[in-house]
Amino acid sequence: MTRALNPPNSLELNNWLRGAAQKDALAFRQLYEASAPRLYGLALRILRRRELAEEALQESFVSIWHHAGEYQAGLSAPLTWMTAIVRNKSFDLLRRMQADVEIDGEDFDEAVLASLRDPRANPAEALELSSEAKALANCMAALEEKHRHVIGLAFFHDLSHGDVARRLALPLGTVKTWIRRSLARLQSCLTGQGAA
Structure with a gap:
């Protein structure tokens, strides 16, 4: 994680992702070195423990290695795609850590969604969401x-659009x-909160 000074541009990341999709270890290493510091910072903000x-x-990087071929440049920037993977893996890890709370995965997800619906939830009810997650909770409630x-379903359960459509019969x-x-709407809401 030595290359955090100049963030890479999307073209470089896109090229390295294409290389990783073809199992080019050098391209994957360059992708890792260029993006790991920023992605680690995101995981640390969510999980709060090194x-x-x-x-x-x-x-996340194991997943990126295995799924690099599924990245579609027309849908999102490379760093956005990798950020979503890190966010999902971090939340998965949080769910696994909830074993001592004696709630299964579905109940935990419902509790998370319930806390997102109620921006006035106390810290225990909000499952100790970070300040960024609380801002997201306020926007989700709208x-x-x-x-x-x-x-x-798409982001907390990591389902594809097709899977969401099948699951909801839409x-x-x-x-x-x-x-x-x-x-x-979420982006507009979060941008508005950041400016406030």
Whole structure:
């Protein structure tokens, strides 16, 4: 993690991702060295413990290595795609750590979604969400319930748009539209909160 001074541009990351998709170890190493410091910082903000952030980062890069061929440059920037993987792996690790709370995965997900619906939830109810997650919770609460549900399935459960459509028995176009509009609303809301 020595190359954090100048963040790489999307073209470099895109080229390295294409190389990783073809199992080019050198390209993957360059991708790792260029993006790991920033992605580690994200994992650390979510998990708040170095050893957990390192574990999430390692799991994320294993996933990136195996799924680099699925990256679609037209849908998101390379760093955005990798950030989503790190975020998902970090939240997966948080869920695994909840074993001592005696709630299964579905109940935990419902508790997370419930805390996102209620921005006034106390810290225990909000599952000790970070300040960034609390801002997201406030913005999620402003979405319609059906849109929150689609976003939750796509990002908290890491389901593809097609999987969300099948699971909810909705047309794929509807799911894509809801996700696109919801993400735009979330971005606008979060940008507004940042400026406030």
